[in-house]
Amino acid sequence: MDTYQTPLSSRYASKEMSKLFSSSASPSYGTTQCTVPTRFGTWRKLWLNLAIAEQELGLPISDAAIEQMRANLELDEAQMKVAAEEEKKRRHDVMAHVHTFGTVAPEAAGIIHLGATSCYVTDNADLIFLREGLDILLPKLATVISRLTDFAKQYRDLPTLGFTHFQPAQLTTVGKRATLWIQELLWDLRNLERARADLGFRGVKGTTGTQASFLTLFDGDDEKVEALDKRVTELFGFPYAYPVTGQTYSRKIDIDVLGPLSSFGATVHKICTDIRLLANLKEIEEPFEKDQIGSSAMAYKRNPMRCERACSLSRHLMAIYQNTLMTASVQWLERTLDDSANRRVTIPEAFLTADILLTTLQNISEGMVVYPSVIARRISQELPFMATENIIMAVVKAGGDRQECHEQIRVLSHQAGAVVKEQGGENDLIERVRKNEYFKPVWDQLDSLLDPKTFVGRAPQQVDKFTKEWVEPALQPYVEALKSVKTAELSV
Structure with missing residues (x-):
C-alpha cells in the first residue's frame, strides 16, 4: 500500500482484464492458440512456436x-x-528473459530467439493481447445491448416528454429514447468486431522487417522463410501476417483498435449524461442500494455516482486515443523506441x-428505475401547449374559422403561460378552454385530444422494428455467451 497503483486495476477493472495486461508468468492457453495469455508466458510460447516452425523447416533443433x-x-x-536481476544487469527485458528461459530449458538455450529481434516477442505478444482484450470486451458489450433492449421493450409505449436543446419538445416514449442509446452501442459493437477481424500478426520479419537473418538461416531459401512466417502465424491462430513491417508492426494498428474504444467512450458519456439529466428531473434513476449514501452532509441525496464515474472514465478513454495518433506519427523510418513507454501505459489503460x-453500464442498465407518475405530471404541464394545433383542427372540423380559433387559443395560451412562469402555478390552459364558450363544440373531444399516446407517433412500432431487424441479428453471435452472464456488481 506504500506505492502508487492505478485505480483502474486496483479499484475497478475485472480480474480477467487486469490479468491480461499483468506481468503474470503463467500462460493459461493450449498448444497452438492463446485464450488467456500473459506477457512473459506469451514470450515463451512465441519462442517455442518459432523453434517448432524452424525445426519443421529443417533447422537442427532437437526434440x-x-x-x-x-x-x-x-x-x-x-x-x-532471475529475470529481474538479469534485466537490471543487461538493461534489456527480452534478453533477460531469453537467458532465464535457457536456465530451465538448457537443451534449448542455444536456439531460443534464433534469428529473431526483440519485436518478434514484444510486438506479436501485443497483437495477441489486443485480440484477447477485444474478445473479453465484445461479449460484455453485447450484454449491455441486451439489457438495454429489455428496458426499451418494457417501456416501448410509455409516453415521455421529448427534449431538444434540453427544452420541452414533442413527446416520445421511454423505450424509443433507449433505442437511441442502443443504436450507438450497436455501432460500437460493429466497430470493435471489425477491428478484431482485421487484426493480423507481425509474424517473423527480422530486425528491420527484411527477414535477412532468416534468409541466412535457411541458406537463401525464400520459400522456407515465407513458410516460417506463415507457420508461426498459424500456430497463434491469426488469419494472416502483415505483408511488410519495419522492426515493429505499424503503430496505425493501435489506432485501428483504440479508435473504436475511444468512440465507445463517447457513447457511454452520452448515455450516462442523459441518465444524469433524467435523474435531476426525477424521471429515471440509476440503481441506488439500500445502504448507499448519496452525500456525507445531505442525507436525502441520491447522487448518480455510477453515471458520474462512467462519464469521468469515458473522458479518460477518449483522451487516451490521442496518444496512439501521436505515437504513430513519429515512428521514424523502420522504428524508434519512443513508442515503448507510451504504449505500456496507453494500451492497457484503454482496455482496462x-x-x-x-x-458499470451493465450494472446501471440492470437496475434503472422509471417513475411513470413523475413523467405523466411533466407531460401534463407541457402537453396543453402542444395540443393547441390539434384543438384548432378539431374546431375547424366542427365548422369554426381557423384564423379566429388561432387568435382565441393564442390569447388563452399566453394567459396560461403567465400563470406558470410568473406565478409558479400549474398549466391551466385546458381549464380555460373548457370555460370558453367559443370552444364548446369540441369540449367533449378534449380528453381524447390530450391523450399522450396520440402524440408519440410511431415510437412503439419503431422500438419493435429496430429490435427485430437490427438488435437481434447483431446479438446472434453472442446468444450462448449471454445465457451464462451474471448480474453485474460494482466492486466499490
Whole structure:
C-alpha cells in the first residue's frame, strides 16, 4: 500500500482484464492458440512456436529442446527474480528473459530467439493481447445491448416528454429514447468486431522487417522463410501476417483498435449524461442500494455516482486515443523506441477503462428505475401547449374559422403561460378552454385530444422494428455467451 497503483486495476477493472495486461508468468492457453495469455508466458510460447516452425523447416533443433521449452512455459517466482536481476544487469527485458528461459530449458538455450529481434516477442505478444482484450470486451458489450433492449421493450409505449436543446419538445416514449442509446452501442459493437477481424500478426520479419537473418538461416531459401512466417502465424491462430513491417508492426494498428474504444467512450458519456439529466428531473434513476449514501452532509441525496464515474472514465478513454495518433506519427523510418513507454501505459489503460465502463453500464442498465407518475405530471404541464394545433383542427372540423380559433387559443395560451412562469402555478390552459364558450363544440373531444399516446407517433412500432431487424441479428453471435452472464456488481 506504500506505492502508487492505478485505480483502474486496483479499484475497478475485472480480474480477467487486469490479468491480461499483468506481468503474470503463467500462460493459461493450449498448444497452438492463446485464450488467456500473459506477457512473459506469451514470450515463451512465441519462442517455442518459432523453434517448432524452424525445426519443421529443417533447422537442427532437437526434440529435447522443444520438449524442455514446452515443459517450462510457466515461470515461478524464482525465475521471475532471475529475470529481474538479469534485466537490471543487461538493461534489456527480452534478453533477460531469453537467458532465464535457457536456465530451465538448457537443451534449448542455444536456439531460443534464433534469428529473431526483440519485436518478434514484444510486438506479436501485443497483437495477441489486443485480440484477447477485444474478445473479453465484445461479449460484455453485447450484454449491455441486451439489457438495454429489455428496458426499451418494457417501456416501448410509455409516453415521455421529448427534449431538444434540453427544452420541452414533442413527446416520445421511454423505450424509443433507449433505442437511441442502443443504436450507438450497436455501432460500437460493429466497430470493435471489425477491428478484431482485421487484426493480423507481425509474424517473423527480422530486425528491420527484411527477414535477412532468416534468409541466412535457411541458406537463401525464400520459400522456407515465407513458410516460417506463415507457420508461426498459424500456430497463434491469426488469419494472416502483415505483408511488410519495419522492426515493429505499424503503430496505425493501435489506432485501428483504440479508435473504436475511444468512440465507445463517447457513447457511454452520452448515455450516462442523459441518465444524469433524467435523474435531476426525477424521471429515471440509476440503481441506488439500500445502504448507499448519496452525500456525507445531505442525507436525502441520491447522487448518480455510477453515471458520474462512467462519464469521468469515458473522458479518460477518449483522451487516451490521442496518444496512439501521436505515437504513430513519429515512428521514424523502420522504428524508434519512443513508442515503448507510451504504449505500456496507453494500451492497457484503454482496455482496462473500456472494461470498467462496460461493467458499470451493465450494472446501471440492470437496475434503472422509471417513475411513470413523475413523467405523466411533466407531460401534463407541457402537453396543453402542444395540443393547441390539434384543438384548432378539431374546431375547424366542427365548422369554426381557423384564423379566429388561432387568435382565441393564442390569447388563452399566453394567459396560461403567465400563470406558470410568473406565478409558479400549474398549466391551466385546458381549464380555460373548457370555460370558453367559443370552444364548446369540441369540449367533449378534449380528453381524447390530450391523450399522450396520440402524440408519440410511431415510437412503439419503431422500438419493435429496430429490435427485430437490427438488435437481434447483431446479438446472434453472442446468444450462448449471454445465457451464462451474471448480474453485474460494482466492486466499490
